[in-house]
Amino acid sequence: MLSFRTKVGRFCRNEYNLTGLCNRNSCPLANSQYATVREEKGICYLYMKTIERSHFPNRLWEKVKLSRNYEKAIEQINTQLMYWPNFIKHKCKQRFTKMTQYLIRVRRLTMKKQKKLVPLSKKVERRERRREAKALVAAQVDRAIEKELLDRLKKGTYGDIYNFPAHAFDKALDKEGEEDEEEEEEEDEQESEGEVEYVAEDEFEESDISDLEDMDAESSSEDDTEKPPAIPKKKRPRVEIEYEQEPSTSRTTS
Amino acid sequence: MAARPLVTVYDEKCEATKSTVRLPAVFRAQIRPDIVSFVHFQMLKNTQQPYAVAEKAGHQTSAESWGTGRAVARIPRVRGGGTHRSGQGAFGNMCRGGRMFAPTKTWRRWHRRINITQRRYAICSAVAATGVPSLILAKGHRIEQVPEVPLVMSDKIQELKKTREAVKLLKSVGAWPDVQRCIDSKRLRPGKGKMRNRRRIMKRGPLIVYGKNDGITRAFRNIPGVTLIKVDRLNLLKIAPGGHVGRFIIWTEGAFRQLDEIYGNWSKKSAAKKDFNLPMPKMTNSDLSRLLRAEEIQRALRTPRKRIVRSTMKKNPLKNLNLMVKLNPAAAMLKRRAIMQEMKRKKARQAKVDKKRGVVKDTKPKGKAPAKGKAKPAAAAKKEQPKKK
Numbered sequence: 001m002l003s004f005r006t007k008v009g010r011f012c013r014n015e016y017n018l019t020g021l022c023n024r025n026s027c028p029l030a031n032s033q034y035a036t037v038r039e040e041k042g043i044c045y046l047y048m049k050t051i052e053r054s055h056f057p058n059r060l061w062e063k064v065k066l067s068r069n070y071e072k073a074i075e076q077i078n079t080q081l082m083y084w085p086n087f088i089k090h091k092c093k094q095r096f097t098k099m100t101q102y103l104i105r106v107r108r109l110t111m112k113k114q115k116k117l118v119p120l121s122k123k124v125e126r127r128e129r130r131r132e133a134k135a136l137v138a139a140q141v142d143r144a145i146e147k148e149l150l151d152r153l154k155k156g157t158y159g160d161i162y163n164f165p166a167h168a169f170d171k172a173l174d175k176e177g178e179e180d181e182e183e184e185e186e187e188d189e190q191e192s193e194g195e196v197e198y199v200a201e202d203e204f205e206e207s208d209i210s211d212l213e214d215m216d217a218e219s220s221s222e223d224d225t226e227k228p229p230a231i232p233k234k235k236r237p238r239v240e241i242e243y244e245q246e247p248s249t250s251r252t253t254s
Numbered sequence: 255m256a257a258r259p260l261v262t263v264y265d266e267k268c269e270a271t272k273s274t275v276r277l278p279a280v281f282r283a284q285i286r287p288d289i290v291s292f293v294h295f296q297m298l299k300n301t302q303q304p305y306a307v308a309e310k311a312g313h314q315t316s317a318e319s320w321g322t323g324r325a326v327a328r329i330p331r332v333r334g335g336g337t338h339r340s341g342q343g344a345f346g347n348m349c350r351g352g353r354m355f356a357p358t359k360t361w362r363r364w365h366r367r368i369n370i371t372q373r374r375y376a377i378c379s380a381v382a383a384t385g386v387p388s389l390i391l392a393k394g395h396r397i398e399q400v401p402e403v404p405l406v407m408s409d410k411i412q413e414l415k416k417t418r419e420a421v422k423l424l425k426s427v428g429a430w431p432d433v434q435r436c437i438d439s440k441r442l443r444p445g446k447g448k449m450r451n452r453r454r455i456m457k458r459g460p461l462i463v464y465g466k467n468d469g470i471t472r473a474f475r476n477i478p479g480v481t482l483i484k485v486d487r488l489n490l491l492k493i494a495p496g497g498h499v500g501r502f503i504i505w506t507e508g509a510f511r512q513l514d515e516i517y518g519n520w521s522k523k524s525a526a527k528k529d530f531n532l533p534m535p536k537m538t539n540s541d542l543s544r545l546l547r548a549e550e551i552q553r554a555l556r557t558p559r560k561r562i563v564r565s566t567m568k569k570n571p572l573k574n575l576n577l578m579v580k581l582n583p584a585a586a587m588l589k590r591r592a593i594m595q596e597m598k599r600k601k602a603r604q605a606k607v608d609k610k611r612g613v614v615k616d617t618k619p620k621g622k623a624p625a626k627g628k629a630k631p632a633a634a635a636k637k638e639q640p641k642k643k
Contacts, residue, residue, distance in 0.1 A: 001392035
């Protein structure tokens, strides 16, 4: 009927339609005696409706399972629709043939490697890309690397290294200078045993002097205080003389 | 008329009870979608509320035309000054702030009267159509799981009080997909109706026709899509909504049994309606293919003319030899003779000419033609020349 017909092209949307067209001959509503072949999950069924059951919609369609074997199924259709109008018989068989063909194709396709198509949302992709870039910048990877390297250096995993790129070294020292001030303030509060540190003259550098000056400027207790081994100070290329009496200096020597 | 089978009555659990009702004769009335459509359309007009433009709209000015000679259009213009409005056009349908063309009036003929027989015919047709499952499906109702059409339920459902029970009933009877279809179709109305208290629209679902209201109205009325009417007040606007036949109707047994009294069957007049009997169909048997195959009609026909005569294209025998030969068999011979004679004549003439010129002729080329630029004639000419000399 016209209610099942598509707006564009004369097709019938009724699921029992035999040909797919909206015709008087093909309409399952308009014909009281009608048959179709339908496929569910790879199995083909023959559906028939007769005028005797036309007033009982829930029993209307009689469903016959068709054999897997093509020839046998055609014979089944022939026997079931034996005295039916030729049009319906013919179309049922045609439809069944087409169905078996596409089912074969389906099976073949599923055997092959199937690429799953995943749709990309352009908007989302663009957004995520920008966010990645921003996150990269925000992570400050180079700084983290620097910090990690310095830590390792301090720990002494590299042994003593004497070749530092000048600007990096200076920067580190500057930082250390600030750190020192902070740390020293902290240390004022902490009272630990004073320790004398002896530093080799060659390896004395300006920054060291400045540090020392800073140290002098602050209280004398600073000289005495040593940073607890948990907080290692500067990474300087220096050789330290350890007094065996006091092995608490945990600095690893070269 | 057509046979009237027995319709089983179903109880609330949707099991077939023992009781059956003979199909009321209404269901065998003629289904005339044209009459239904016409009557429905007329009936719709009767619920209209008049609308009109304000009576004085566009005329509440004392505008007068400035006449000619002022380099402006001659439309009446507003008098006075000191405001934007002065000098603007007034009164015309083309003017801003003017009255519209043909202002709508309240005394338009809004309502229509429809002949009572026509009205009754339409209802009978519409009810008959509700007994045809194809028409109901074509209208769009999902009745694939309904046990029988027309669907008659026992009178117990008239006593239902709770909507929950009503819903359970509809589900057991297979009418729920139709209700679900209505629920899924809830949407906003396009247009200004939205702000005129007609905001939402949805499809129509099953119609429930009952004989006596013992609470059924309250149980079913809140279910989307469901409409309820009493059998003695059947309304075409409800049975054929949109003017299209084939609404899905659920009858109660009492209501169903009353239909014969209300509409009569052809042998008996209607008890409820004055002087009414079911409409007589124009054809008692409308199965055209069956009729044409019937013995009585076939006997009265002459034999069919199976020979197809197609118009042939006229060909000119003077140009078309085959056609000429058909008309005059001697023509072929004549033509051949003519050709042969011509050939002979030509040969003889050529021989004469050659003799005169003293040419010994072997084969084809007319060696006489000099400046053709082709090798053969040139060669022939060259051959000739030394001989001539």
